[in-house]
Amino acid sequence: MNATKLVRTKGETPLGKPFWYLRCRIEPSLNGMDNQEEVKMKKSVILGAATVAGLAAGAAMAGTVDDVKARGKLNCGVTTGLVGFAAPDANGEWQGFDVSLCRAVAAAVLGDASAVEFVPTTGKTRFTALASGEIDMLARNTTWTFSRDVDLKFEFVGVNYYDGQGFMVPKALGVSSAKELDGATVCIQTGTTTELNLADFFRSNNISYEPVPIETNAEAQQQYLAGACDVYTTDASGLAATRATFENPGDHILLPEIISKEPLGPLVRHGDHEWGDVVRWTLNALVSAEELGVTSANIDEMSAGTDNPEVNRLLGSEGTLGEMLGLDAQWAMRAIKAGGNYGEVFAKNIGEETPIGLARGLNGQWTDGGLLYSPPFR
Numbered sequence: 153m154n155a156t157k158l159v160r161t162k163g164e165t166p167l168g169k170p171f172w173y174l175r176c177r178i179e180p181s182l183n184g185m186d187n188q189e190e191v192k193m194k195k196s197v198i199l200g201a202a203t204v205a206g207l208a209a210g211a212a213m214a215g216t217v218d219d220v221k222a223r224g225k226l227n228c229g230v231t232t233g234l235v236g237f238a239a240p241d242a243n244g245e246w247q248g249f250d251v252s253l254c255r256a257v258a259a260a261v262l263g264d265a266s267a268v269e270f271v272p273t274t275g276k277t278r279f280t281a282l283a284s285g286e287i288d289m290l291a292r293n294t295t296w297t298f299s300r301d302v303d304l305k306f307e308f309v310g311v312n313y314y315d316g317q318g319f320m321v322p323k324a325l326g327v328s329s330a331k332e333l334d335g336a337t338v339c340i341q342t343g344t345t346t347e348l349n350l351a352d353f354f355r356s357n358n359i360s361y362e363p364v365p366i367e368t369n370a371e372a373q374q375q376y377l378a379g380a381c382d383v384y385t386t387d388a389s390g391l392a393a394t395r396a397t398f399e400n401p402g403d404h405i406l407l408p409e410i411i412s413k414e415p416l417g418p419l420v421r422h423g424d425h426e427w428g429d430v431v432r433w434t435l436n437a438l439v440s441a442e443e444l445g446v447t448s449a450n451i452d453e454m455s456a457g458t459d460n461p462e463v464n465r466l467l468g469s470e471g472t473l474g475e476m477l478g479l480d481a482q483w484a485m486r487a488i489k490a491g492g493n494y495g496e497v498f499a500k501n502i503g504e505e506t507p508i509g510l511a512r513g514l515n516g517q518w519t520d521g522g523l524l525y526s527p528p529f530r
């Protein structure tokens with residue numbers, strides 16, 4: 153059970169100056185942990201995550217595939233709400249680019265794309281939720297970094313969106329470059345790479361800023377539109393998704409600077425390689441399907457067998473790839489059918505025909521000059 157709380161929180165500016173602010177926190181309960189342990193753990197996430205690492209090692213024993221099968225449901229960590237990536241629709245159904253990955257994994261493992269419990273996580277709570285076992289995987293614009301991989305002891309199984317950090321400002325501010333932001337107040341989500349990149353960028357350009365720390369995208373949007381900060385900075389995809397929900401998106405511009413690399417991808421706990429393989433190859437199946445021309449429109453026909461042996465191995469009419477993964481022959485077929493291939497998922501949720509309007513760019517197939525390159529299905 154999650155609970156939402158307003159919490160008075162002490163923050164610190166990069167120069168170590170303390171200040172207090174109110175934030176809205178969604179608190180996922182941690183299985184089998186009391187409140188004090190939870191608080192302790194959160195603290196350690198912030199401080200360098202020794203406890204998270206310890207817990208990850210404890211909770212990461214093999215067996216997630218079996219746990220998910222026995223439960224009949226995938227516990228998938230997503231954002232608290234970012235339209236296009238993960239947000240409940242008017243009927244309360246989670247929709248989005250990241251949500252589709254959760255559904256694809258559920259379809260592969262459980263044969264049911266709707267057998268997913270979506271667990272909202274913030275930039276701060278996401279790692280605790282995964283390390284503790286509350287979620288089986290995290291599919292939430294999370295950047296693959298050295299320390300999250302090595303120190304926090306998670307395993308990023310791939311990249312589903314190549315991104316970078318950008319800045320959004322009201323047009324009326326009259327600014328055309330991030331380098332003109334000296335002295336600006338900046339809305340920034342805590343527990344993110346965004347926070348760290350921002351400090352690096354301003355420091356290396358010898359300019360100063362005042363952070364307005366917030367915990368969720370909804371809060372950031374609210375604060376930014378209320379004028380509590382001059383600038384909102386986060387992953388460029390998140391800026392586009394946020395701006396698309398504004399009443400007057402045209403009153404806001406994205407500045408030209410992209411100040412970081414943000415390879416976003418799904419992650420699992422270190423050590424459970426069977427489970428890591430399932431999530432990794434489900435993502436690869438969606439990417440390969442696009443490369444191989446398998447779509448939701450032709451998949452039924454193609455599953456019966458084609459003259460392309462790789463398509464046949466992918467869709468299960470030839471070979472034993474499913475068995476090697478501990479699943480059946482149609483696992484990938486079901487994953488692709490759940491929401492379409494990578495290109496279909498992209499176009500439907502965040503592509504140029506949607507209000508979010510993202511171009512494929514780096515997220516195009518390698519055959520189109522992009523970075524998407526699935527290893528072969530053989």
Ligand SMILES: N[C@@H](CCC(=O)N[C@@H](CS)C(=O)NCC(=O)O)C(=O)O
Pocket residue numbers: 230231232233234273274275293294295341343344345346367368369370386387389390391414416
């Ligand atoms: N990629 C960065 C930032 C991720 C992040 O928290 N992004 C925000 C803004 S796009 C978000 O997802 N917010 C959704 C939410 O508040 O739940 C990271 O991994 O640290």
